[in-house]
Amino acid sequence: MATPQKSNPPAKPNGSGERRIFGTDGVRGTANIEPVTAETALKLGRAAAHIFAQRTPSERTTIVIGKDTRLSCYMLENALAAGVMSLGADVLFIGPLPTPGVAYITRSLRADAGIVLSASHNPYEDNGIKFFRHDGYKLDDEVEQRIEHLVFSGEIEAIRPTAGRIGRATRIDDALGRYVEFAKQSFPRGMTLDGMRIAVDCANGAAYKSTPCILRELGADAVIAHNTPNGSNINRDCGSMHPEQIQRLVKETKAQIGISHDGDADRVVLCDELGGIVDGDEIMAIAAIDFIKRGRLAQNTLVATVMSNFGLDETLKRHEGRVLRTKVGDRYVIEAMMKQDLNVGGEQSGHMIFRDFSTTGDGIVSALQILRIMVETGQPLSELRKCLAKYPQAQRNLKVREKRPIEEMSDVVRLVAEAEQELAGAGRVLLRYSGTEPKIRLLIEGRDGDRINAQADRIAGVIQEAIGA
16 A cells, blocks of 8 residues: 655635645646646646637647656656647647756747746655746746636536547657757857866756757867766756755866756856856856946846845946846746846846846856856856855755744744844845745845854744744
């Protein structure tokens, strides 16, 4: 008999009182536990097919389905496809490909939507379902709510095409090659990486073929690690969540730079030739300054989230630029970029969006921008990163057994207020729940590292007592 498994947090009501299964980045949780089950995937496929069929002028709706390297992707892929086809839409299977690759292939094949199965940096037992529009951008909240309504309401249960109206599935064999050529186009034609040794940690994830291929075709001597996925080793002690691995590889191979992806390769963490980790804030600072100098940064404005270091604002100001802040989540970064027609943005975690090239975070495209700057300036990454002087930050990520409203935890609220008073305007405190994991995230930023770490420990201790897992 199967051992009972843990359950994901129950679906929450949305603004209309219906259950909510979408988080900040699609539907995510433990695979084969609601809502990440074959049953719900089938319903999501049906709902998505219905929504996108209403948006397309063509006679038949087409939806791309891609995935990362998790074992559970096989189960969810087939369930989604069954749901899509049962509503009369066609499926295009593209196999394992980075999330930005799925977004690009959706546009390239002129499909009506794209779906990617991935839980990004989460452990392999998790999985997720994310949707893209026909133009490669993520769905807005309104469309997600409509899909949720159809999943739970049973409104489309009676829609049952028969005979030739049932959808069909086709496998696209050249998706990888299409994405490789797309990513290479973000690197200047005529420029090469000849003579550059690059260490790469593929996280045993979706980029295990694409990133090595892209770098080698551009002339690099690419040393690859963790590129043998087996269904259960994605993100396991490797990838961007374990930067010590790329540090070790850079030192062992004497590489000029290290590139470390997460499971679906929509983010990247870099390592300089001295073994120092270069995070998203530093990557954004290097890129933004370069774009300003070349007159390419739209409105001289970089988009970042509230989690990015305040030193980023000071760095951009010195170069006559500015930082526009958003809520945490690359979807909010992209929304702000689209609303104000901006072209560079990202997160400290390594999600970077270069809208001149891509519609979503793309780890290899981001890395290629830094590689271009290294080639053009002749400077090593250890020198380029010095453009950003960071404020000390104390971060705590705590697992929780419930996501109780923060304002109801009076002791936590009191300690946060005391910390903010001590900082006296020369720092900040951010406390929020993760939108994709059962965690609460605390960030304190200030000029005195010892002080903010002591503050973080006090607040984290009270949180642990109140709601710690």
